[in-house]
Amino acid sequence: MYLFELGRIKKLSLAELNNLFGEENLVEIIDHFAIYNLETLHKEPQDLQDKLGGTIKIAEIVDHFTSKTKDPKKKIESSLKTILTDHFKDRSGKIPFALTAVNVPDNPKVFLKQFLSFSKKTIKSLGFNSRFVNKPWQNATTAQISKSGSVQKGIDLTILGGKATLYIAKTLSIQNINSYSYRDYKKPFRDPKMGMLPPKLAQIMINLAEPALSGTGAAKEAHTIFDPFCGSGTILMEALLQRKDAIGSDIDEKAVEGTLANLCFVVKNFDNTTEEFAIFHKDAKQIQEKDLTGIPDAIVTETHLGPPVSKLPKEENLQKTFDALTELHEAWLTNLSPLLKPGTKLVICLPTFRKFRKEYIRFPHFDQIAKKANLEILNPEPLIYERPDQVVAREIVVLQVKG
Ligand SMILES: C[S@@+](CC[C@H](N)C(=O)[O-])C[C@H]1O[C@@H](n2cnc3c(N)ncnc32)[C@H](O)[C@@H]1O
Structure with a gap:
């Protein structure tokens, strides 16, 4: 035990x-x-x-x-x-x-x-x-x-x-606390305005996308991770550290260059990483098979979470954020899902807004978006990553492409 x-x-x-x-x-x-x-x-x-x-x-x-x-x-x-x-x-x-x-x-x-x-x-x-x-x-x-x-x-x-x-x-x-701080604070490209993911959460998301280690074991682990909203590349840095190949894209050229710099930093400063990565500039709603260097084994990503806020937005503003994100999620998921093998897992973040201490206003009707994109939601209960001082928390959703 x-x-x-x-x-x-x-x-x-x-x-x-x-x-x-x-x-x-x-x-x-x-x-x-x-x-x-x-x-x-x-x-x-x-x-x-x-x-x-x-x-x-x-x-x-x-x-x-x-x-x-x-x-x-x-x-x-x-x-x-x-x-x-x-x-x-x-x-x-x-x-x-x-x-x-x-x-x-x-x-x-x-x-x-x-x-x-x-x-x-x-x-x-x-x-x-x-x-x-x-x-x-x-x-x-x-x-x-x-x-x-x-x-x-x-x-x-x-x-x-x-x-x-x-x-x-x-x-x-x-x-190894020092290693986390080193890769988080010493990476060459940081943009706090973009809302970077903490490395430990990036690791948890990658592990939620893994098939179980039991049974035939490590040989079945996801080999290639794709993040179509890569930002500064936190998820892909963790993928390389887990000896996985990384594919990333972003609509913002600055993010593409920043991710490339951060991945080079990982390869240079850590032992035993893979050196296989490909990053490109693209709107996630328009990804095509030819953009990818191979079919990824898992999608792990943190999309845009809406405008940064320091207090709970008014109802109409909240609705605007949810509407815009519903459109984005529906478009990128229905576009990407047919390119993936049945059974492929996708782990994504949705914004959830803190109302009171542990009470949240969750992203509405995400189940309908998943259904349209031929995806099944695997986690039965919400998985919320929050910090006590933040209004916007991240809800982690685990999805799988249906057969
Ligand atoms: C919250 S950030 C991701 C941060 C990243 N997880 C990190 O730790 O650095 C969201 C990213 O999505 C990108 N983005 C927004 N809309 C997009 C779209 N339609 N297609 C691709 N990327 C998009 C933004 O440019 C931004 O870099």
């Missing part, structure tokens, strides 16, 4: 994991962690981690037992002793370590104090000096774990109390 720490928008993180691993393999969700019953991760943990936009860390469940056990804390102690002894068999130097406790059978502070001290003593008995990176007596943050190198040089353990089971998990990989 594997444990995935979910990102800020739990529903999106879960949708990404369910699509890759199958919802039937989801064992349980404990707070912001999800446990999946998987025989294998199908990839090296860090490779999988670098692909997942919605997962903060991946851990392997190394022990679990029923929470009805007579003395759970004694059981945790003996389990930790075995895990630590095994883990530090052939280590040297000063060891950083971290513990996270979620839904544990005690006051979390008391629990952490007990088990941080216990782990330190155990590591000492194995002949090593160690330091825990947790602030006394709080769960370690991702930044503390990353900065200390606990996953590589020491150990990061998570203890979780589930419905009927206590789990102990050892972290295998953690999100």
